[in-house]
Structures are given as structure tokens and as C-alpha cells.
Amino acid sequence: MKLDSKKLSKILKIKLKDENLYIIAFTHRSYLNEHPDYNNPSNERLEFLGDAVLQLISSDYLYQKYSDAPEGDLTNYRAAVVCTSSLAEEAKRLSYGEFLLLSNGEESTGGREREYILANTFEAVLGAMFIENGLLYCSEFVKRELLYKMDNIFNEKSYKDSKSKFQEIAQEKLGITPVYKIVDSWGLDHEKTFKVAVCLDDKEYGLGEGKSKQKAEQQAAESALDKINRL
Numbered sequence: 001m002k003l004d005s006k007k008l009s010k011i012l013k014i015k016l017k018d019e020n021l022y023i024i025a026f027t028h029r030s031y032l033n034e035h036p037d038y039n040n041p042s043n044e045r046l047e048f049l050g051d052a053v054l055q056l057i058s059s060d061y062l063y064q065k066y067s068d069a070p071e072g073d074l075t076n077y078r079a080a081v082v083c084t085s086s087l088a089e090e091a092k093r094l095s096y097g098e099f100l101l102l103s104n105g106e107e108s109t110g111g112r113e114r115e116y117i118l119a120n121t122f123e124a125v126l127g128a129m130f131i132e133n134g135l136l137y138c139s140e141f142v143k144r145e146l147l148y149k150m151d152n153i154f155n156e157k158s159y160k161d162s163k164s165k166f167q168e169i170a171q172e173k174l175g176i177t178p179v180y181k182i183v184d185s186w187g188l189d190h191e192k193t194f195k196v197a198v199c200l201d202d203k204e205y206g207l208g209e210g211k212s213k214q215k216a217e218q219q220a221a222e223s224a225l226d227k228i229n230r231l
Contacts, residue, residue: 003099011094012125012141017132021046025124026096028117029186030103043124044193048211050127053135057142058082065150079161080153081146084208084219085226087119090146096121116209116219162221166198166206169228176200178224180217183207196220 003023005016016022020040029042058078066074080086091097097112100121111117130138163178170176184195196216198206205227208219 008099012129014129014133014137014141021128021131022099022125023101025128026099026121027101028103028106028111028121030106030111031101034103043121044187045191046124046127046131047120048127048191049130050123050125051211053126053130053138054082054123054142057135057139058147060139061143061147062150066154076161077150077154079218081150083162084115084119084222086146086149087122088115091118091122094122094145096125115223116207119219120209162218162225166221166224166228169225170200173228174200178205178221180220182213182216198224 003019003026005019005022008022009016024040025043025046027038027040027043029044032038032042055078058081059074062069062074062077066077069077092113096118100112100117102111102117106114106117126138126142129141167178170178179199181197181199182194183197185192187193191211193209193211194213194216195207195209196213196219197204198208198217198220206220206222206224208216208221208223210216210219
């Protein structure tokens with residue numbers, strides 16, 4: 001599998017040392033189902049690593065930037081800037097979608113534009129960067145390509161928890177409390193990934209994936225917010 005390493009290097013502003021590491025970072029698990037002879041794993045392990053790196057970098061940045069903010073506010077700020085829609089927005093801007101390896105099914109249903117796939121890829125690429133270049137480079141990258149928008153998030157007060165926002169809107173518009181259901185899970189017990197649907201009266205409004213049920217629920221709520229806001 002060939003990667004346009006020259007183009008990716010220009011996007012990431014870095015020289016790729018291990019091209020195959022980045023091929024893995026762009027390999028969605030669906031691709032493996034249709035390519036049994038493919039020798040690489042999916043990007044889920046790199047996503048797991050990148051998520052931890054992102055949590056540390058964003059937490060340190062917010063701790064320093066908002067020195068008087070209590071822990072609860074810092075948690076909300078972080079959730080807003082590293083949420084699925086935020087990461088997907090930056091992954092799309094960085095053209096990550098065009099590098100993805102997807103199954104034909106994911107391809108035909110718009111997988112290259114799907115928020116949770118793009119957000120997970122953002123984390124997987126960050127995981128690859130951490131392996132090759134360490135925390136300092138990753139910190140510079142995240143500040144440049146993601147945390148730049150923290151001022152807008154703060155000024156616009158758009159840092160409310162997605163589940164809380166969706167529940168408020170669902171109850172206001174429809175008088176219904178959202179229900180979250182696990183529809184799939186995979187991986188070892190200590191590295192499980194969950195897929196969660198959020199429903200209103202058994203009608204699905206959003207799907208999310210995450211390394212914890214809580215993260216998957218947040219992703220599902222973010223997806224559902226876009227749908228319910230169009231009602």
C-alpha cells in the first residue's frame with residue numbers, strides 16, 4: 001500500500017521517518033475485513049495512544065492558560081476542544097480523509113467525511129507522531145492545529161457537555177429524555193472500543209465510537225445535536 005508521503009509531510013510539516021506507521025494511522029478497521037492479506041493492523045492502537053497524548057497536551061495547555069479556572073471548568077473546556085466534531089473539523093481541514101483506507105461499504109456511505117472516523121484518525125496520526133518525534137513536537141502540532149480555537153470556544157461559551165446540551169434540546173423540543181444503547185463492542189477487555197447509539201423513543205439520532213462508553217456516548221450526542229438542531 002503506497003502513501004503519498006510527500007503530500008502528507010507537507011500537511012504535517014514534518015519528515016516521515018517510518019511511512020508504514022502512517023499507513024497504519026490511516027487504516028480503518030473496516031478495510032481489514034475486505035483485505036485479509038493486508039499485513040498491517042487497523043489504526044485503533046495508535047488512536048488509543050494519540051488520545052492519551054492529546055489529553056495530556058490539552059490538559060497542560062488549559063491548566064496554564066486558565067490559571068484561575070476550577071477543575072470542573074477545565075474539564076468542560078477540554079471536552080469542547082477535543083470532542084469528535086472539533087477533531088473531525090481539523091482532520092477535514094488537514095485533508096486526512098483522502099489518505100484513509102476504508103472498506104467499500106464505508107467508502108460508499110461517505111466514510112471519508114464521517115465525523116467519528118476523522119476524529120479517531122486525528123488521534124491515530126498524533127499517536128504516530130508521538131512514536132516518531134516525541135511529546136514536544138506533538139505539543140507544538142496540537143497547539144498549532146487544534147488549540148488555536150480555544151479562545152473562540154471560551155468567548156462563545158460553547159464548552160457545555162454534549163450529552164447535557166442534547167438532553168436539554170430533546171426535552172425542550174420533543175419532551176423526551178435520550179437513551180444511550182451499546183450497539184457493538186470489540187477488542188480485548190483492556191482495549192475495548194464501544195459503538196453507542198443515542199435514541200429518542202427508539203428512533204436513532206446519533207452514533208458514536210470510543211475507547212470508553214462515556215466517550216462513545218459523547219460522540220453519539222455530538223452527532224445527534226446536528227440532527228435535532230435541524231428539526
